[in-house]
Ligand SMILES: Cc1ncc(C[n+]2csc(CCOP(=O)(O)OP(=O)(O)O)c2C)c(N)n1
């Protein structure tokens with residue numbers, strides 16, 4: 001099938017359509033996903049085409065929504081759940097962390113928990129502290145959960161289908177500002193078209209001078225930063241992690257071995273974050289001997305997300321922050 | 335003594351002015367938003383003013399409230415300064431939260447407003463703790479916990495009512511049932527249908543009241559607050575009301591009819607009804623009603639005028655701001 005231009009929101013919507021069409025065990029549930037079409041319009045139109053039995057509006061009961069999904073998943077269904085905002089998953093931590101993540105191991109491998117939990121997160125919308133968080137590192141910390149975070153419409157589409165196919169609980173990290181970002185998407189005909197398991201790190205750009213590693217919206221910013229750096233004659237490799245657990249470090253180690261410099265960027269807070277894990281993985285690998293300067297991180301979240309526009313902007317890594325950090329990194333060993 | 339007794343002429347005047355102040359405040363927000371001067375989103379309580387004003391009017395100084403994402407009315411009714419609220423929404427330094435919190439997080443703890451909350455039902459267990467705290471500190475203060483019909487389906491609702499029930503705490507859970515939780519009609523979201531009836535499971539006798547009748551809200555809340563203050567244990571009031579505007583800025587009202595909205599606006603508007611009742615009962619004259627409307631309009635015009643001149647915060651404001659105390663080694 002040929003590619004068409006669509007937004008991430010549309011690409012996700014198309015993936016849900018594929019899942020609902022090709023597997024009768026799939027169903028959607030979440031707050032305001034049916035009649036309203038989702039707070040961000042991602043599930044628009046699905047109620048009309050698949051009906052209220054499979055596209056379910058729920059009460060405002062996050063604990064029950066995710067717990068219900070666990071129960072359905074271990075008894076033959078494939079629930080695809082939307083948290084209205086990633087922040088509300090906090091109300092569902094028990095079913096996610098103590099139940100979904102544990103059951104396969106705890107019951108001796110006798111059960112699988114094929115559920116997908118979509119988390120619209122991130123800042124930049126003026127929604128302040130309780131509607132702007134990037135919580136992915138929490139979930140990447142939990143054995144038993146898989147965590148993915150697409151940055152392009154095609155990846156949004158394919159990763160969601162791969163997540164639905166996956167036998168384990170997948171936390172699907174979405175950045176709200178990506179929803180309207182457009183790109184070419186080849187819509188898959190059926191779930192079976194993406195049967196290779198969850199993909200790992202993607203190479204977005206190759207360059208000899210430094211390696212920039214990011215994911216989700218920040219991966220797009222990293223690509224923009226690389227373009228700006230190219231104008232200064234700095235040639236960056238940009239890697240998009242896509243999967244945060246498991247973390248696919250092979251391509252990162254390869255790239256740093258070539259470039260000798262590593263910059264990791266993400267919107268989530270720095271301390272105990274994905275960036276720390278990436279840096280530790282690289283420093284502990286054969287790439288260590290090739291490092292020309294200490295790896296750096298560009299992260300957000302010094303405080304809870306502020307409301308005032310200037311403060312909010314300052315709390316989120318911007319393209320110019322990545323560019324500036326890259327320039328400093330290049331200057332260090334000149 | 336209640337802060338504002340709408341049964342008296344002076345109280346009626348205050349109550350009406352406060353309702354108009356809330357409505358004008360939120361209309362001003364809509365205007366600023368449409369002119370691109372506000373970012374983020376906001377949740378308007380236009381049509382629900384009688385609940386906030388009737389309930390807060392029945393409180394005494396020292397009593398506390400907790401609020402919701404739809405909290406502008408609660409804040410104003412509890413004595414909040416519209417200028418500082420507007421400055422908060424504009425993200426300015428004179429805002430109640432120095433521009434850090436915005437619409438969903440306006441709080442004035444010093445005056446007993448423990449805060450609006452972006453998390454549905456997020457304040458319900460906090461209200462329980464505040465009530466315990468008031469009692470442990472030997473006060474006779476009562477905490478009024480505003481929450482929505484949708485919030486009654488969160489686990490926190492049930493945990494809060496249960497704990498308040500077994501500990502006999504001085505808290506009044508006040509449900510603003512505007513019939514919808516975002517797009518979910520109450521009958522589709524709420525088993526058993528009634529929030530008030532859920533009190534029975536926790537030994538709390540729920541009271542249902544017409545939330546668009548300011549006198550009725552005041553009377554019901556005043557009675558409950560007096561009972562609670564006297565040590566009678568927690569209460570639950572369900573005030574039936576209606577939200578005219580969309581849930582937030584992105585709402586296309588796909589889940590209800592325009593006729594339904596129009597019917598509530600024209601037949602059951604709480605401000606219209608209170609004006610008519612106050613005039614009919616001789617508490618206010620028609621001229622006084624006009625004066626009050628003008629006072630509210632002028633107050634909001636003044637508040638907006640001053641708020642837009644408040645400075646924007648500097649990014650240096652974020653340094654160490656997440657903590658009350660940062661140890662040397664953490665700098
Ligand atoms: C824990 C949590 N879940 C979901 C939301 C998103 N949300 C915000 S308000 C709202 C509807 C709340 O309905 P209700 O309690 O009836 O209050 P109303 O908006 O009608 O005033 C929803 C779903 C949220 N803010 N917090």
Ligand SMILES: [Mg+2]
Pocket residue numbers: 482483484510511512513514515516
């Ligand atoms: Mg409601």
